[in-house]
Amino acid sequence: MLKIEHLTKVYENGVVALRDISFEVPDGQFVVVIGLSGSGKSTLLRCINRLIDPTEGRIIWNGIDITAANDEELRLIRRRIGMIFQQFNLVKRSKVITNVLAGRLGYTNPMWSLINRFSPHDRQMALAKLERVGIREKAFTRADELSGGQQQRVGIARALMQDPELMLADEPVASLDPATSHSVMKYLELLNKEDGITILCSLHFLSLARAYADRIIALKDGLLEFDGDPADIDEQRFKDIYGEDAVRVEIA
Amino acid sequence: MNNNQFPTSRGALRKLLLVLAVVAGVLLYAYGWRVTDISLDETQDQTRQTSVTRALRELLSPNVFDQDRDSEFADAYFAIGCPDDGEPIPQPERAEGEPYIEISPDCGERDDAVTVTGHHFHANADAFVRWIPPNGQSRPMVRTDVDANGYFQTTISVPSLRGGGDEFHTIEVEGSWPVGLPHLSKTTETVIEKMVETIFLALMATTLAVPIAFVLSFFAARNLMRQVRMPAGDVLIAFILLPIGWALGDLLVGPIGELGVDWGKDLVLGIVGPAIAMVAYGGIARAAATAGLQEGTVGHRARKIGLNVLLVAVIIFTLGAVGGIGIWIGDKLEDTLLSDLGNFVNTLGTLVDLSISVAAALAGALLVSSVGTSLVRGGLRYFEGPADHIVGAVLGVASGTLLMAMMAVIANQAAWFGLLPLLVVVILAMQDLGLIYNRLTGAGHRDEANTHATLRLALQVAVAVVAFYFAYRFLDSGRLIVDGRLPSALKTEIGPFSVKTYTFRAMLMGAVLGGIGGWLLGIHRNFPLGMTVYNTTRTILNALRSIEPLIMGIVFVIWVGIGPFAGVLALMLHSIAALGKLYSEQVENIDPGPSEAVQATGATRLQMIAYGVVPQIVPPYIAFTMYRWDINVRMSTIIGFVGGGGIGFLLQQQINLLRYREAGVAVLAIAIVVSVLDFASASIRERMI
Numbered sequence A: 001m002l003k004i005e006h007l008t009k010v011y012e013n014g015v016v017a018l019r020d021i022s023f024e025v026p027d028g029q030f031v032v033v034i035g036l037s038g039s040g041k042s043t044l045l046r047c048i049n050r051l052i053d054p055t056e057g058r059i060i061w062n063g064i065d066i067t068a069a070n071d072e073e074l075r076l077i078r079r080r081i082g083m084i085f086q087q088f089n090l091v092k093r094s095k096v097i098t099n100v101l102a103g104r105l106g107y108t109n110p111m112w113s114l115i116n117r118f119s120p121h122d123r124q125m126a127l128a129k130l131e132r133v134g135i136r137e138k139a140f141t142r143a144d145e146l147s148g149g150q151q152q153r154v155g156i157a158r159a160l161m162q163d164p165e166l167m168l169a170d171e172p173v174a175s176l177d178p179a180t181s182h183s184v185m186k187y188l189e190l191l192n193k194e195d196g197i198t199i200l201c202s203l204h205f206l207s208l209a210r211a212y213a214d215r216i217i218a219l220k221d222g223l224l225e226f227d228g229d230p231a232d233i234d235e236q237r238f239k240d241i242y243g244e245d246a247v248r249v250e251i252a
Numbered sequence B: 001m002n003n004n005q006f007p008t009s010r011g012a013l014r015k016l017l018l019v020l021a022v023v024a025g026v027l028l029y030a031y032g033w034r035v036t037d038i039s040l041d042e043t044q045d046q047t048r049q050t051s052v053t054r055a056l057r058e059l060l061s062p063n064v065f066d067q068d069r070d071s072e073f074a075d076a077y078f079a080i081g082c083p084d085d086g087e088p089i090p091q092p093e094r095a096e097g098e099p100y101i102e103i104s105p106d107c108g109e110r111d112d113a114v115t116v117t118g119h120h121f122h123a124n125a126d127a128f129v130r131w132i133p134p135n136g137q138s139r140p141m142v143r144t145d146v147d148a149n150g151y152f153q154t155t156i157s158v159p160s161l162r163g164g165g166d167e168f169h170t171i172e173v174e175g176s177w178p179v180g181l182p183h184l185s186k187t188t189e190t191v192i193e194k195m196v197e198t199i200f201l202a203l204m205a206t207t208l209a210v211p212i213a214f215v216l217s218f219f220a221a222r223n224l225m226r227q228v229r230m231p232a233g234d235v236l237i238a239f240i241l242l243p244i245g246w247a248l249g250d251l252l253v254g255p256i257g258e259l260g261v262d263w264g265k266d267l268v269l270g271i272v273g274p275a276i277a278m279v280a281y282g283g284i285a286r287a288a289a290t291a292g293l294q295e296g297t298v299g300h301r302a303r304k305i306g307l308n309v310l311l312v313a314v315i316i317f318t319l320g321a322v323g324g325i326g327i328w329i330g331d332k333l334e335d336t337l338l339s340d341l342g343n344f345v346n347t348l349g350t351l352v353d354l355s356i357s358v359a360a361a362l363a364g365a366l367l368v369s370s371v372g373t374s375l376v377r378g379g380l381r382y383f384e385g386p387a388d389h390i391v392g393a394v395l396g397v398a399s400g401t402l403l404m405a406m407m408a409v410i411a412n413q414a415a416w417f418g419l420l421p422l423l424v425v426v427i428l429a430m431q432d433l434g435l436i437y438n439r440l441t442g443a444g445h446r447d448e449a450n451t452h453a454t455l456r457l458a459l460q461v462a463v464a465v466v467a468f469y470f471a472y473r474f475l476d477s478g479r480l481i482v483d484g485r486l487p488s489a490l491k492t493e494i495g496p497f498s499v500k501t502y503t504f505r506a507m508l509m510g511a512v513l514g515g516i517g518g519w520l521l522g523i524h525r526n527f528p529l530g531m532t533v534y535n536t537t538r539t540i541l542n543a544l545r546s547i548e549p550l551i552m553g554i555v556f557v558i559w560v561g562i563g564p565f566a567g568v569l570a571l572m573l574h575s576i577a578a579l580g581k582l583y584s585e586q587v588e589n590i591d592p593g594p595s596e597a598v599q600a601t602g603a604t605r606l607q608m609i610a611y612g613v614v615p616q617i618v619p620p621y622i623a624f625t626m627y628r629w630d631i632n633v634r635m636s637t638i639i640g641f642v643g644g645g646g647i648g649f650l651l652q653q654q655i656n657l658l659r660y661r662e663a664g665v666a667v668l669a670i671a672i673v674v675s676v677l678d679f680a681s682a683s684i685r686e687r688m689i
């Protein structure tokens, strides 16, 4: 259970990115966060694993207050929260397998991992995760030699190495073409359905959100504009979220 | 109307300012002209022109090659003061096929011109004419070329010589010509030898600097350090525990390291000992792991601490043993073909031996400090409200005292280091005032009014001045800074202890300022530890970088004597500073995404650097290292001028002896090596980026 309470984020330059956001996510839900660019989606997701420190409010996860955790506690929390990014954020010059193994660092002895020592178990696991996202054969190529869709799948494999209970996905398909977008979203759906991983995913397009979400949360200028069933977003709600001039774009 | 006039008066003002600026510029330039002694007279001076022409001509005909020469001699006799009877002077006999010379006249007074004609000399030889007075002290007169027929003619003038009576003077001609193939000259051989020394000097300095600069570069990277924040209480406790850990490490772990060295010198013990230690550690660790303790519990934490302490002991022991083995190998290899290697290994081993107790103390300091902090951290949480501030004040007093004690110790090393305690007092006072201001006005939030920032800064500056003045008087700093003497040796008794009054007063100020700061800050507020480290590292690197390697060279020559080692140390120190800065800028330029992603997986900061940062910075690091080596080769060619070894030393000697042809060889060698390296490093850099 993830509980966001009165979350507010004010950046150093005075921009208020989130204003008093509160909601709860029960385990196993597939939640999609939508909103215009600049509405605070990334800020929200990054507050949850504290890549950004919130200004006010609390985030409670499985009874633990993430916002109050010290460095060591935060590390233990982070290892169970996977994250994938719009820009994939792979280490481009490293091999795919190294990138995937990096997801296991939270569980490894810090000293051993510095000299690149992962246990055979971890290596086996990395290959299995790559297998799962369908690019086992790319394990030993350099990450920047992969296509966008493949890179995002490496990102998913890396997150899976953490044995996550919660997966944050910040516009994971915004840099991909429509077909590849669906294939990546399908993997997320699979993790949600098969492994019961809670998913919090921000998306640009409502159509994509509708296809995968159990629940949609819409942000507008840092405010919670909508929280509910995908089917409940009618024309008026759509205009509330995206502005009067918005036109629906369908992604096949 | 007004609208129209305004721009014109503005324009006139601007023109006036421009004219003034130009005038000021010209005046400034004229002053520069004078202080740099620019004078055209010197350049036109006749004797100076001759000597520069000579020097340049010789520099441009470097003595790179030599050739063996054969020579033949012919003599003629000359009388100073012609005989009264007008008889010709008897000349040596001519042998068939041998060269001979004729002189005319064969007698005369000094400064008379004498024509020397040679016959049957070796074709195209060089003819050296010498004057040998009766006392046998030959003096060179002139050099001329023999023609293809073995003939030459030249004129000399009779030198002014005293004495000799009526004995004859000898005019000797040496015909000399090259035989065999040209070969490298002695000078060239020396130059090559020195050039190799130079290149290795640069290589050593660079390679020794790289790892140190590598580590420092992370501490000097703003993007990494900005994230490092810690509750003030943790920072203070860590700081207070450092010296305690240092003492413990020195006392307990140091002997283990020294034992390791002793065992290592025995080879067998040196291998078996650490092996057993490691196996034992592995066994204990495995046994402990099966205890299956819950993460976060006391037992779990105790296990972690215990294992870490053991691990440090094992590592220090092994390190010592490796050093000891190095010494052993070095001793065995002495007087064998591999004696260079032996010497190298031996030096490394000795270095380990010398530094093992420091390493142990450092490890102890870090371990105790981090363990202690993590133990106390949980407890600190319970101090809320006023207790928060009381504990903060106590910790602040302790840390302030400690910090200023350290500064006082430094100030006792050299008079001008006495500026350091003053500086720290000023910084502490400014910080305290900032906190007081925020407390009184409620400012200090992100969205505070601009007036707050301005007013606070003004007050801080005022307090800085006052604090400086007070500390200067209180610590009697005039003695250090004006008179250049160390702090007075007077002591103050505090209970059973007796410390220097200077140190005591410094500690007193630290206690007061630290206490105020700790009180106001409390223990829960985040302290920007990373930025403090960042600023300190940057300041030290910048200060080091601003000192020219030549000046460092002078200091190191005093320390380790004239020779390449001094040059290595000087260039190394400068390279650390220069590379540290260049490297850290590369760290600041990385794509933050990957390292953020690694961090988000729950990696430690060190893991994040190893997996998210290092792969990104490898290519620029290699490029900058090449670049630095390139610079170091240039530098090492002149570091010899201050005694730092390498080719510069040779070059300077030859210039001092006015042997410009030899100097020319060195200059040529430098030019070749530098341009080859320039090209090589450029092409490698190009390939890397």
Ligand SMILES: Nc1ncnc2c1ncn2[C@@H]1O[C@H](COP(=O)(O)OP(=O)(O)O)[C@@H](O)[C@H]1O
Pocket (backbone or CB within 6 Å): A011, A012, A013, A015, A016, A017, A035, A036, A037, A038, A039, A040, A041, A042, A043, A044
């Ligand atoms: N590091 C930052 N510093 C200052 N302002 C930021 C920063 N990151 C984002 N913002 C601002 O915060 C607001 C929300 O941004 P973001 O969370 O990235 O929105 P979204 O992901 O929905 O596009 C925007 O106005 C953006 O300009």
Ligand SMILES: [Mg+2]
Pocket (backbone or CB within 6 Å): A041, A042, A043, A171
């Ligand atoms: Mg975004």
